[in-house]
Amino acid sequence: MVKSKRDVNTPRRRASLTRNRTISRAISRPTSAVPAVALQPVAPNIRVVVRVRPPNENEQGENSRQVLEYDIPKHVKLKYSNDSRTVVKVVDDQMLIFDPKEEAQAFFFHGVQQRGRDLLKKSHKDMQFMFDKVFSVECGNDEVFLHSTHSLITSLMEGYNCSVFAYGATGAGKTFTMTGKPETPGITFLTMTELFNKREELSIEREFELGITYLEVYNELVKDLLNPGPPLQLREDGKYGVMVAGIKVYKIEKSDELFTLLEQGNRNRTQHPTDANAESSRSHAVFQVYIQMTMKGTGEVRTAKLSMIDLAGSERGSATGYVGARFTEGANINKSLLALGNCINSLADGQRHVPYRDSKLTRLLKDSLGGNCQTVMIANYAIRAKKIKSHVKRNLVNVELHVGHYVKMVEELQKENSHLKAQLNEEKNKNDNGELRQEYEKLQREYDKLKAQLSSGGQLVSEEIKQKVEELFKEKREMVERQFQLLKSEMGTNLRRRIKEEIDARLSGVCTNTPEKREAHRKIGNMVDRFKKQEDAIKTDIALIETSRLELDKKINDMVNEHPELEAFVNLQRKSLENFALSQQVEIEQRQSELLLEDHTTKCAQLEKMAVFVKKCYLILQGHDFMTPDLTKQYQEMALDFQGRKNVKWAETCDSGVGSSSTLFDDENSKSNRNKRKIEEASTGGTLDSTFTMSINLTPNKPKVKICAEQLMSKAVKPPPAKRLVGGLSPKSPKTRDNKAVRRAFQAIESSRMMLSAKTKTGFRAGTKLTTSQKPAPLADRPPFRS
Numbered sequence: 001m002v003k004s005k006r007d008v009n010t011p012r013r014r015a016s017l018t019r020n021r022t023i024s025r026a027i028s029r030p031t032s033a034v035p036a037v038a039l040q041p042v043a044p045n046i047r048v049v050v051r052v053r054p055p056n057e058n059e060q061g062e063n064s065r066q067v068l069e070y071d072i073p074k075h076v077k078l079k080y081s082n083d084s085r086t087v088v089k090v091v092d093d094q095m096l097i098f099d100p101k102e103e104a105q106a107f108f109f110h111g112v113q114q115r116g117r118d119l120l121k122k123s124h125k126d127m128q129f130m131f132d133k134v135f136s137v138e139c140g141n142d143e144v145f146l147h148s149t150h151s152l153i154t155s156l157m158e159g160y161n162c163s164v165f166a167y168g169a170t171g172a173g174k175t176f177t178m179t180g181k182p183e184t185p186g187i188t189f190l191t192m193t194e195l196f197n198k199r200e201e202l203s204i205e206r207e208f209e210l211g212i213t214y215l216e217v218y219n220e221l222v223k224d225l226l227n228p229g230p231p232l233q234l235r236e237d238g239k240y241g242v243m244v245a246g247i248k249v250y251k252i253e254k255s256d257e258l259f260t261l262l263e264q265g266n267r268n269r270t271q272h273p274t275d276a277n278a279e280s281s282r283s284h285a286v287f288q289v290y291i292q293m294t295m296k297g298t299g300e301v302r303t304a305k306l307s308m309i310d311l312a313g314s315e316r317g318s319a320t321g322y323v324g325a326r327f328t329e330g331a332n333i334n335k336s337l338l339a340l341g342n343c344i345n346s347l348a349d350g351q352r353h354v355p356y357r358d359s360k361l362t363r364l365l366k367d368s369l370g371g372n373c374q375t376v377m378i379a380n381y382a383i384r385a386k387k388i389k390s391h392v393k394r395n396l397v398n399v400e401l402h403v404g405h406y407v408k409m410v411e412e413l414q415k416e417n418s419h420l421k422a423q424l425n426e427e428k429n430k431n432d433n434g435e436l437r438q439e440y441e442k443l444q445r446e447y448d449k450l451k452a453q454l455s456s457g458g459q460l461v462s463e464e465i466k467q468k469v470e471e472l473f474k475e476k477r478e479m480v481e482r483q484f485q486l487l488k489s490e491m492g493t494n495l496r497r498r499i500k501e502e503i504d505a506r507l508s509g510v511c512t513n514t515p516e517k518r519e520a521h522r523k524i525g526n527m528v529d530r531f532k533k534q535e536d537a538i539k540t541d542i543a544l545i546e547t548s549r550l551e552l553d554k555k556i557n558d559m560v561n562e563h564p565e566l567e568a569f570v571n572l573q574r575k576s577l578e579n580f581a582l583s584q585q586v587e588i589e590q591r592q593s594e595l596l597l598e599d600h601t602t603k604c605a606q607l608e609k610m611a612v613f614v615k616k617c618y619l620i621l622q623g624h625d626f627m628t629p630d631l632t633k634q635y636q637e638m639a640l641d642f643q644g645r646k647n648v649k650w651a652e653t654c655d656s657g658v659g660s661s662s663t664l665f666d667d668e669n670s671k672s673n674r675n676k677r678k679i680e681e682a683s684t685g686g687t688l689d690s691t692f693t694m695s696i697n698l699t700p701n702k703p704k705v706k707i708c709a710e711q712l713m714s715k716a717v718k719p720p721p722a723k724r725l726v727g728g729l730s731p732k733s734p735k736t737r738d739n740k741a742v743r744r745a746f747q748a749i750e751s752s753r754m755m756l757s758a759k760t761k762t763g764f765r766a767g768t769k770l771t772t773s774q775k776p777a778p779l780a781d782r783p784p785f786r787s
């Protein structure tokens with residue numbers, strides 16, 4: 001696009017303009033209706049088109065005059081009111097004039113027509129620009145689609161990400177272009193219909209999977225529009241690119257389903273009335289289509305993402321005069337549009353660093369801008385805008401004016417309050433809307449504070465500085481949140497690694513050196529290494545965030561030093577951040593306890609299974625008189641571990657420790673005692689008959705581990721008298737005891753298995769009479785260990 005003051009309608013000039021087409025930095029000046037004039041070479045994969053909308057009822061008036069001087073086709077009859085002026089003039093399908101010269105009306109002075117220009121009138125800039133395509137007022141959405149996004153379908157089919165942005169001032173027609181109305185569907189719907197047609201056409205050679213998401217970025221928060229809930233976090237992944245954690249992806253089969261989804265999403269979109277648009281969207285709406293194509297012949301998989309963004313309307317904060325929440329909202333819109341403009345300019349300039357991280361919107365669209373992505377920017381303009389009336393102001397500043405300014409602000413806040421109150425009541429009737437109430441309460445607090453400061457004549461904190469501090473704290477809060485997320489994930493990774501290491505250690509104690517065991521070792525080793533690397537990477541990220549946090553703290557302290565009146569306000573922000581950090585800390589600790597408990601429960605269950613199995617082995621060996629003193633000792637040791645024997649006891653607790661296990665034998669008639677007697681008989685030359693019971697008598701009130709210990713007790717297992725040790729080491733944790741018990745159980749099983757297999761190979765001792773119940777278990781019933 002080129003600006004030229006000279007006549008551009010000569011064929012030579014036009015040819016030269018087309019050759020030198022460059023992209024304007026239109027969006028880098030979001031507050032201005034007229035694009036900046038700095039010129040850049042066009043980026044090959046960024047196309048800029050302009051759509052000019054017809055005037056609406058406000059801009060069209062009863063006492064209007066017919067405007068014939070513009071290149072609007074004859075069939076379009078437009079009437080314009082006198083208090084609006086023409087902003088753009090469409091020259092042809094590629095050229096526009098911004099702020100065109102209007103036909104000079106005769107200017108009379110003392111009844112004499114003057115030849116010169118009316119000096120009281122603002123001069124027109126009359127800037128000419130060329131774009132890839134210009135759509136004048138009579139162009140419908142279908143024509144816009146054909147010449148803007150239609151060609152993107154081919155790129156998508158080849159696996160390139162594409163993005164479409166609708167940009168423009170509030171009320172310029174962005175939503176009309178993107179979503180449209182049921183009778184005139186917008187380009188989102190038309191592009192999707194074309195995509196479905198293409199899918200049908202290519203279905204012989206490819207399999208398609210399509211999923212859509214629709215979200216908004218409002219005040220730097222990402223929210224799912226199809227599934228409203230709390231704000232979502234952005235995650236970046238080397239494999240999948242930028243992801244929105246927790247967003248719901250909807251699979252759609254026909255474009256008809258889409259309109260309902262878009263309408264449903266738009267209903268959830270944040271809207272507030274502005275001067276230019278009664279239903280102004282105050283957020284960036286991002287519609288994304290994920291496409292996965294599998295080639296039937298080769299099995300090649302291609303993925304592509306289409307992002308269609310209806311940007312929030314841009315406006316100048318000083319022009320709107322908004323305060324409070326509306327001002328913050330406007331500031332956030334402009335901030336993110338500026339960030340988007342900077343990214344596009346960096347890409348157009350071919351710079352290596354593109355500042356994607358400057359806003360949520362650019363972070364979200366990182367993989368849809370630049371590189372091989374195709375981008376279409378649709379700049380929307382209203383053909384006419386309200387005339388700007390200039391007022392002469394005296395540059396007088398005194399205390400009264402200063403206070404007066406705040407009185408005005410208070411009045412405006414009051415107005416906004418009553419508007420919000422009415423909205424809140426309405427919402428309350430429908431459904432208790434927490435977010436709105438919070439906003440209202442925040443505003444009320446702000447208002448009360450201002451009022452109190454005014455009445456006490458105290459020093460007022462400038463709204464601008466306060467907002468800067470708020471932004472710094474917001475940034476800090478995001479950092480704290482990110483840091484805690486990282487800590488949480490580090491804690492999880494660390495725990496998983498330790499569990500894997502424990503499994504590896506157990507594996508060493510269990511199986512003989514088979515290729516399977518070596519393979520399992522290798523796999524676990526790889527996992528452990530991967531977890532270690534992840535932990536290191538997380539630690540580095542945490543350290544980086546910490547550095548940025550310290551820099552932010554420095555900035556805040558500098559601001560407080562410069563404006564001491566900020567201190568109370570900053571302290572309040574600090575307190576709120578501290579509370580937030582505490583709540584995050586609690587969340588992490590709760591999660592850690594949950595994970596540990598889960599692990600503990602799993603181990604208890606393993607232990608219980610093993611206890612039953614070890615007892616079986618013990619009884620069989622005992623029954624065959626294969627128990628060596630060494631094995632018996634191991635078994636006794638293990639049973640003691642199961643009972644919770646402590647290596648070191650504290651003087652004040654040792655009486656109630658192991659001694660209490662003697663109660664396990666108290667009931668002479670209990671099943672375990674009956675079994676015990678049978679085992680005793682078997683070990684003194686008798687036989688174990690089939691009446692020997694192996695069932696576990698689960699007592700509901702006893703903890704599971706204790707039940708295992710009870711079952712494991714046999715005649716050989718008598719606890720040694722408790723030794724009184726004072727001080728020294730701390731007692732072992734139940735977790736360590738459990739692990740030890742599990743390891744011992746494995747070792748015992750392994751030893752008994754080897755014993756049994758050695759005896760089975762060499763045959764039973766001569767003279768030993770085997771009853772059916774004494775015979776070794778058939779191979780199929782044996783534990784699945786291989787030698």
Ligand SMILES: Nc1ncnc2c1ncn2[C@@H]1O[C@H](COP(=O)(O)OP(=O)(O)OP(=O)(O)O)[C@@H](O)[C@H]1O
Nearest residue numbers: 053169170171172173174175176277280281312313
């Ligand atoms: N090309 C068009 N033809 C007819 N009416 C249009 C056209 N474009 C926009 N309008 C009308 O203009 C009004 C404002 O349009 P729209 O809501 O799309 O603006 P917007 O740029 O999305 O505004 P905001 O940024 O405030 O949300 C709507 O009533 C819409 O129907």
